[in-house]
Amino acid sequence: MAVISRGFHGRRPEPGRTLPPGQYETRDFPVLSAGPTPRVDRDRWQFTITTETGARHAWSWPDLMALPSESPTVDLHCVTKWSKFGTTWGGVSLDTLLADVETEAGYALVDSYGGYTTNLPLADLRGGRAWIAHTYDGADLAPEHGGPARLLVPHLYLWKSAKWVRGIRLLTRDEPGFWESAGYHSYGDPWREQRYQGD
Amino acid sequence: MPRWLTAALLERREETATASTLVLDVPGWPGHLPGQHVDVRLTAEDGYSTQRSYSLAAAPDGDRLELTVQRVPDGEVSPYLTGEFSVGDLVEVRGPVGGWFVWRPDEQKEPVLLVAGGSGIVPLMAMVRVRAAAGSRVPFRLVASVRGPADRLYGAELDRGSPGLDTTWIHTRTAPPGVVRAPGRLTAQDLADWGWPADFEPTVYVCGPTGFVETAAGLLVALGHHPARIRTERFGPSGG
Numbered sequence: 389m390a391v392i393s394r395g396f397h398g399r400r401p402e403p404g405r406t407l408p409p410g411q412y413e414t415r416d417f418p419v420l421s422a423g424p425t426p427r428v429d430r431d432r433w434q435f436t437i438t439t440e441t442g443a444r445h446a447w448s449w450p451d452l453m454a455l456p457s458e459s460p461t462v463d464l465h466c467v468t469k470w471s472k473f474g475t476t477w478g479g480v481s482l483d484t485l486l487a488d489v490e491t492e493a494g495y496a497l498v499d500s501y502g503g504y505t506t507n508l509p510l511a512d513l514r515g516g517r518a519w520i521a522h523t524y525d526g527a528d529l530a531p532e533h534g535g536p537a538r539l540l541v542p543h544l545y546l547w548k549s550a551k552w553v554r555g556i557r558l559l560t561r562d563e564p565g566f567w568e569s570a571g572y573h574s575y576g577d578p579w580r581e582q583r584y585q586g587d
Numbered sequence: 588m589p590r591w592l593t594a595a596l597l598e599r600r601e602e603t604a605t606a607s608t609l610v611l612d613v614p615g616w617p618g619h620l621p622g623q624h625v626d627v628r629l630t631a632e633d634g635y636s637t638q639r640s641y642s643l644a645a646a647p648d649g650d651r652l653e654l655t656v657q658r659v660p661d662g663e664v665s666p667y668l669t670g671e672f673s674v675g676d677l678v679e680v681r682g683p684v685g686g687w688f689v690w691r692p693d694e695q696k697e698p699v700l701l702v703a704g705g706s707g708i709v710p711l712m713a714m715v716r717v718r719a720a721a722g723s724r725v726p727f728r729l730v731a732s733v734r735g736p737a738d739r740l741y742g743a744e745l746d747r748g749s750p751g752l753d754t755t756w757i758h759t760r761t762a763p764p765g766v767v768r769a770p771g772r773l774t775a776q777d778l779a780d781w782g783w784p785a786d787f788e789p790t791v792y793v794c795g796p797t798g799f800v801e802t803a804a805g806l807l808v809a810l811g812h813h814p815a816r817i818r819t820e821r822f823g824p825s826g827g
Contacts, residue, residue, distance in 0.1 A: 390636075391593050391679050393629040395671045398637050399663045410628075410638045412663065419797040419821050422687050424804035424814045469626075469638050502814065532801055570686035583626075584589065584684070 407471055408578035414470040419532045422566065426502035426552050430536050435520060436555040437485060440493045447485070452520065452537070455480045460519060462542035464549075465578035477540055479521035482513040493558035497565060498539055501552040506565035507574065508541065508548055510558060517543055520553060545576040545583070591628060591679045592616065594652065596672060602655060602740050606706060607669045608644060611652045611680070618647045619683035621690050621713035622792065622820075625652065628679040629664060639664050642710035642794075642820075643683065646720045652680070655740060657706035688792065688820045690714040692721045697790055700782045702803050703731040704773075704795020708740050710820060711794055719749045727752045728789075730781050732773050732799065735761030755781040773799070775806045785811030794820040 401407050430449040437445045447455075457478050464472045496510045512518065521540040522529055529535035534551025541548050547567050568574050573582040581587060598610040619625075623643055630636040645653035658669040672678075688710065690699065701711040708731050718727060733739050735758055745754045757777055762770045768777075783789040791812055793803045800821045807817055 390630050390634065391677050392632055393667075393672070393678050394676050396629045396631050396667050398629065398631050398635050400635060410626075412637050412639075419801075421819060421821070423819055424808050424817050425801060426814070468640050532797065566687075571684070 405473060408465055409581045410583075411465055411469055411471040411578065414472055417472060417475075417533065418466070418468075418470055420466060420468060420547075421532075421551060422504065423502060425531050426500075427531060428501045428536055428552055433536055435485075435537065435553065437489055437558065438555065439489060439491045439558045440560050443490070445485075445489055449536070452480055452522065455484055457522075458519060460540070460542075462540070464542055464546050466546040467572065467576070467583050471578075476525055477519065477521040478523035478526075479519035479537070479540060481516060482518040482520070483516060485520065486514065489558070491558045493560050495559045495562045497557045497559055497563050498548075498550045498553060499555050499557070500550045501554050504550055504552070504566050506548050506550050507563055507568055508544065509562075509575075512541060512544065513556075517541065543577075545573075545578050547572065548576055589617075589681045589683075590615075591681050594627075594678050594680045596674050596676050596678075597651070598674065599672075603738055605658045605669070606655055606740060607658075608653055608655045609668060609672070611654065611678075612650055613652050613680055614650050616650050616652060616680075617683070619643055621646065621717040622688045622710045623683035623685045623713075624710070625654065625680050625682035626684060627654070627664075627668075628681070629667070630679070637663060640684065643713055644709050644716075645713060646717045655706065655709045655712075688794070688818050690717065690790075690792070692717060692723050692725070695790060696725060698726045698783050698787050699728070700789045700791045701727065701729040701731075702773075702778070702782070702791065702793040702795075702807070703729065704799030704803070705733065705738070706740060707793075707795030707799065707820070707822070709794075711792055712741050714792065715745075715749070715752060718752070724751060726783075728782055729754045730757060730773070730777065731755070732757040732759060732795070734759050735770075736763040753781070773803055773806070775810060778803070778806055778810060782807075782810075785813075788813075788816065791817045792820075793817060795822075797821045 461476045518541045522537045538551045539553045594611040594613045600608040641654040644655045
């Protein structure tokens with residue numbers, strides 16, 4: 389039987405907006421991170437993809453800028469319960485970055501300037517569902533939101549969209565990242581409310 | 588993993604004009620570490636439900652939990668929890684959540700610096716209370732930023748103090764009589780004067796609104812604290 393909070397009415401989301409279970413809508417863009425915001429100079433910025441055989445693919449900031457950019461408009465879902473509808477980003481699709489990467493790996497471990505890591509299946513980085521984002525709302529991505537560039541994988545909880553992204557290691561076995569080692573779900577699908585281990 | 592548990596309000600304490608501590612009875616609560624938080628689910632008569640996360644404010648005490656809730660103007664949940672929600676009323680809770688922004692008294696013997704902005708003091712107060720309850724000798728310093736003296740959470744308890752805990756209030760708008768520091772936002776000098784020197788290698792916990800945490804963490808790094816020893820927890824102005 390449901391536990392009712394007597395006298396609680398709450399607010400319903402606007403019609404036409406569907407929220408994943410347990411989420412509420414915010415119009416702000418809250419920030420969540422585990423430590424100080426790293427300051428990453430674009431002149432020294434580099435992004436790498438390293439395969440399971442050790443083959444290394446690297447992009448400098450001008451390299452990234454030279455690649456075709458997309459402008460996805462996506463909904464964000466944070467495990468701390470807020471969702472934000474209709475955010476617009478600019479960035480390079482992982483399909484583009486992975487196009488010349490030969491790999492048999494099934495998993496990816498993403499790492500960031502500042503030491504953050506997060507894991508996800510490699511398939512979730514393909515199919516037009518993931519980007520290395522460098523602009524937000526038409527402007528350069530601010531450091532507190534992950535600038536100069538962050539991973540954007542909006543179909544998973546936002547902790548998977550690693551800020552200050554530095555590289556992706558492709559692995560044949562799944563390896564937990566920072567929050568995944570601290571009790572959070574390995575996959576993190578908001579529509580299945582996979583917040584914590586065992587959900 | 589954690590199951591939803593039924594929580595009944597045992598007692599409410601007004602902490603400031605806009606913040607209340609809710610004492611909840613949660614049969615089956617598994618215990619927690621200071622700094623962890625809890626998911627709270629509220630369900631209306633018609634079945635609509637929504638969730639929020641709140642920091643745990645007190646040391647583990649059996650089935651008893653304490654949350655301090657800051658009322659967010661125009662919020663969906665906090666005006667209810669700090670208002671109509673009455674002794675005997677129910678919510679559901681799930682947790683504890685979070686394994687990073689925690690202090691582990693059995694393992695951590697280094698000095699601790701706590702830096703709070705506004706109601707960001709709540710999880711830090713849990714660390715202060717666990718330290719006291721454990722009789723720990725680990726040296727603690729707390730630097731807490733508030734608008735004015737009326738906004739101090741847990742002011743009386745912190746004024747009573749605890750051996751080895753130094754508390755400094757930073758007033759951003761209104762300072763009480765006798766305080767020499769002019770009102771203003773937290774500065775590097777404040778952290779140099781009232782925090783630990785970086786070469787003591789303290790673990791630093793910073794909690795508050797995003798802007799405060801961005802600023803404080805940046806000042807701490809500039810003062811020489813290694814980023815890996817600075818743990819942050821931020822909350823946006825959203826939701827409530």
